[in-house]
Amino acid sequence: MLIVRKIREMQSIAETVRKDKIIGFVPTMGFLHEGHLSLVRKSKEMTDVTVVSIFVNPIQFGPNEDFEMYPRDLERDRSLLEKEKVDVLFIPEKDEMYGEDYKTYVRVQEMEDYLCGKTRKGHFQGVATVVTKLFNIVKPHLAFFGQKDYQQLKIIEKLVRDLNMDVNIVACPTIREPDGLAMSSRNTYLSQEERKKAQHIYMALIKAEELFKKGERNAKKLVEEARNLLSSVEGLEIEYISVVDCETLEELEWINDSGVVAIACRIGKTRLIDNTILRRYEHDESHDEIKDSQGKGY
Amino acid sequence: MLIVRKIREMQSIAETVRKDKIIGFVPTMGFLHEGHLSLVRKSKEMTDVTVVSIFVNPIQFGPNEDFEMYPRDLERDRSLLEKEKVDVLFIPEKDEMYGEDYKTYVRVQEMEDYLCGKTRKGHFQGVATVVTKLFNIVKPHLAFFGQKDYQQLKIIEKLVRDLNMDVNIVACPTIREPDGLAMSSRNTYLSQEERKKAQHIYMALIKAEELFKKGERNAKKLVEEARNLLSSVEGLEIEYISVVDCETLEELEWINDSGVVAIACRIGKTRLIDNTILRRYEHDESHDEIKDSQGKGY
Numbered sequence: 001m002l003i004v005r006k007i008r009e010m011q012s013i014a015e016t017v018r019k020d021k022i023i024g025f026v027p028t029m030g031f032l033h034e035g036h037l038s039l040v041r042k043s044k045e046m047t048d049v050t051v052v053s054i055f056v057n058p059i060q061f062g063p064n065e066d067f068e069m070y071p072r073d074l075e076r077d078r079s080l081l082e083k084e085k086v087d088v089l090f091i092p093e094k095d096e097m098y099g100e101d102y103k104t105y106v107r108v109q110e111m112e113d114y115l116c117g118k119t120r121k122g123h124f125q126g127v128a129t130v131v132t133k134l135f136n137i138v139k140p141h142l143a144f145f146g147q148k149d150y151q152q153l154k155i156i157e158k159l160v161r162d163l164n165m166d167v168n169i170v171a172c173p174t175i176r177e178p179d180g181l182a183m184s185s186r187n188t189y190l191s192q193e194e195r196k197k198a199q200h201i202y203m204a205l206i207k208a209e210e211l212f213k214k215g216e217r218n219a220k221k222l223v224e225e226a227r228n229l230l231s232s233v234e235g236l237e238i239e240y241i242s243v244v245d246c247e248t249l250e251e252l253e254w255i256n257d258s259g260v261v262a263i264a265c266r267i268g269k270t271r272l273i274d275n276t277i278l279r280r281y282e283h284d285e286s287h288d289e290i291k292d293s294q295g296k297g298y
Numbered sequence: 299m300l301i302v303r304k305i306r307e308m309q310s311i312a313e314t315v316r317k318d319k320i321i322g323f324v325p326t327m328g329f330l331h332e333g334h335l336s337l338v339r340k341s342k343e344m345t346d347v348t349v350v351s352i353f354v355n356p357i358q359f360g361p362n363e364d365f366e367m368y369p370r371d372l373e374r375d376r377s378l379l380e381k382e383k384v385d386v387l388f389i390p391e392k393d394e395m396y397g398e399d400y401k402t403y404v405r406v407q408e409m410e411d412y413l414c415g416k417t418r419k420g421h422f423q424g425v426a427t428v429v430t431k432l433f434n435i436v437k438p439h440l441a442f443f444g445q446k447d448y449q450q451l452k453i454i455e456k457l458v459r460d461l462n463m464d465v466n467i468v469a470c471p472t473i474r475e476p477d478g479l480a481m482s483s484r485n486t487y488l489s490q491e492e493r494k495k496a497q498h499i500y501m502a503l504i505k506a507e508e509l510f511k512k513g514e515r516n517a518k519k520l521v522e523e524a525r526n527l528l529s530s531v532e533g534l535e536i537e538y539i540s541v542v543d544c545e546t547l548e549e550l551e552w553i554n555d556s557g558v559v560a561i562a563c564r565i566g567k568t569r570l571i572d573n574t575i576l577r578r579y580e581h582d583e584s585h586d587e588i589k590d591s592q593g594k595g596y
Contacts, residue, residue: 011464019317101546103407104426104460110401128402129461136462162402163427164434166309248399 001081002088007097007137010090014051014139021048025140025167027131030054031071031185032080035175039144040084042172051138052081053090059098060126071188090138097133106132108155108162114249115151115242115262116273127152128159135160135167143167148174148182150260150275154249174274176202182274189270197233197267204229204241205276208261212278219243219252222261230265239264239271246277257281299379300386305395305435308388312349312437319346323438323465325429328352329369329483330378333473337442338382340470349436350379351388357396358424369486388436395431404430406453406460412547413449413540413560414571425450426457433458433465441465446472446480448558448573452547472572474500480572487568495531495565502527502539503574506559510576517541517550520559528563537562537569544575555579 004010017023024047026039036052043050054077061067074091081089105125111117112124135143145153157169175183180202181195190198204226211222223241230238243252243259252259255278262275302308315321322345324337341348352375359365372389379387403423409415410422433441443451455467473481478500479493488496502524509520521539528536541550541557550557553576560573 007462011462015464102460103409104404104457105407106402106404106461108402133460133462136464139464159402162400162431163404164305164309164431166313166434166437 001078001086003078004088004090005093007092010051010088010092010137011139013088014137017049018139018141022142023047023138023140024050025134025138025143026050026052027134027143027145028052028054029056029070029185030077031073031188032077033175033183033185033187035146035148035183037080037084038175039146039172040081040086042170043142043144044084044086046170047142049087051088051090051140052086053092053134053138055090055092055094055097055130055134057097057126057130058094059129060123062120062122065120066186066189071185092137097130105129106159106163108158111151111155111158111249114244114251115240116264117151119239119264124152124155128155131156131159132163132165135165140167142170144170144172146172146174147277148184148274150262151249154247180206182272184272186270186272190267194235194267194270197236198272200230200233200236201263201265201272201274204263205261205274208243209276209278212255217255219255219259222255226261226263230263235267237266239266243278255280299376299384301376302386302388303391305390308349308386308390308435309437311386312435315347316437316439320440321345321436321438322348323432323436323441324348324350325432325436325441325443326350326352327354327368327483328375329371329486330375331473331481331483331485333444333446333481335378335382336473337444337470338379338384340468341440341442342383344468345440347385349386349388349438350384351390351432351436353388353390353392353395353428353432355395355424355428356392357427358421360418360420363418364484364487369483390435395428403427404457404461406456409449409453409456409547412542412549413538414562415449417537417562422450422453426453429454429457430461430463433463438465440468442468442470444470444472445575446482446572448560449547452545478504480570482570484568484570488565492533492565492568495534496570498528498531498534499561499563499570499572502561503559503572506541507574507576510553515553517553517557520553524559524561528561533565535564537564541576553578 024043026043028036056070058067106128107125108128117124153171160167179199181198207229208222208226226241241263243261246258246260258279260275260277264273322341324341326334354368356365404426405423406426415422451469458465477497479496505527506520506524524539539561541559544556544558556577558573558575562571
């Protein structure tokens with residue numbers, strides 16, 4: 001596995017490789033788990049050369065967020081990626097990514113304001129900007145993102161379409177712990193007790209799914225049920241439970257064909273998010289896609 | 299000359315050409331003049347394949363600006379570009395560039411607020427966004443911009459550096475009419491009488507240059523002299539006369555080694571801009587660059 005730290009070097013390798021090979025890219029903030037590795041495996045399966053980046057992007061963290069304490073373990077990450085036979089590990093330096101007089105930002109209007117955007121001001125601008133930079137450096141044909149960060153995924157898809165980036169975004173299913181908790185580097189913040197409470201987030205999503213399957217189309221009713229379940233968990237603070245349009249992320253009152261139930265909450269100092277996609281039609285093509293992107297198989 | 303109207307087609311041609319040829323790109327809004335053609339000739343000289351785009355970018359015009367009346371003459375432009383042996387003319391359609399649910403914008407903070415940014419709110423966001431899109435579509439190695447739109451040039455240079463776009467920006471000298479008026483598609487708006495008044499803009503710049511050469515370093519003094527000259531022109535309304543830093547575009551009070559004198563004014567309904575670079579050291583390398591970028595040779 002080639003380790004690259006300089007932007008120019010990565011760019012020049014990418015330019016050469018792209019001439020006759022398909023480049024797959026998995027951008028990460030490191031502290032890798034099975035969710036990340038599932039993206040890496042997908043890239044290995046679909047492309048010729050897999051590039052993984054590890055970069056804890058300062059501009060997507062708010063002033064009171066966990067940039068400083070975000071978990072890092074480069075040696076562990078490196079050995080995990082070597083086992084997956086990743087071709088290039090790109091670890092850019094903060095000072096080269098954002099020089100002192102850095103000034104340029106990419107925004108996806110409206111979509112950045114919903115859901116997590118309400119409390120994490122500037123977060124998705126930070127995400128859209130770093131992804132634009134990384135795509136310009138790594139020049140991938142395909143880039144892999146997890147459905148767990150649903151709003152991020154949809155913003156990146158929109159960004160790529162709007163700015164005519166020549167990259168295909170591959171959405172991959174959320175990978176979960178055996179009790180259903182969505183994998184996240186931030187799970188490491190949870191105490192044993194908090195960890196037990198965290199499984200209720202997925203239970204709330206399942207509850208909403210079940211109601212939907214029984215025919216409930218009123219978004220308020222689904223939210224109410226999920227809220228009831230989560231409210232009973234002591235020390236779990238709900239930030240939002242919303243049902244939104246799968247593409248625009250606008251809040252839905254009524255679910256016609258599809259919608260996403262998205263949850264954000266805090267357990268102690270840890271902020272956790274999760275989501276599930278609801279679809280009315282069980283047997284069409286889009287459903288198969290969803291089954292996949294829900295990770296139902298495992 | 300190949301004419302391409304679809305984004306995907308342009309992108310796919312660019313992807314193939316880029317494998318073994320150097321692509322030069324001249325983005326324009328059409329209604330071409332000698333300024334544009336000088337960029338085309340520079341591209342022909344420096345690259346293997348020259349792509350020119352013609353697109354009157356709606357999002358860089360304010361609601362009370364001249365988007366609708368901006369001069370267009372595609373047949374004339376096409377024949378001029380054919381004479382220059384341009385390889386590809388890219389004419390994207392507005393509806394494909396900006397679909398109904400278009401949401402993504404690129405901003406270069408601070409630099410977009412100075413000079414023309416004060417009155418043309420959103421203009422440079424529109425420029426930065428369309429240039430990002432066009433670069434992603436045309437995939438050039440080199441892109442050519444005129445110094446006449448100095449703020450635009452510097453914002454694009456910054457954008458390219460900040461977002462790590464793999465494009466080299468080539469700044470080209472302002473091309474002038476025999477009486478000094480900087481060439482611009484908007485000059486066509488001027489009546490014969492207005493056209494005569496317009497030459498005073500360059501005269502004001504020359505005045506500031508002369509003072510600087512005599513040793514004046516106080517920016518206010520240069521502005522004052524230029525303002526005196528322009529104030530005497532009836533029907534010419536000064537929007538700004540500023541001396542700014544060559545890179546950051548911040549207003550200067552004192553010119554140490556270099557600065558740019560920039561002028562915007564209105565003559566009747568026509569808004570015109572021009573600028574000149576001042577450098578203290580006459581014989582260093584950067585001066586040669588300036589001599590060139592001032593078009594002094596002609």
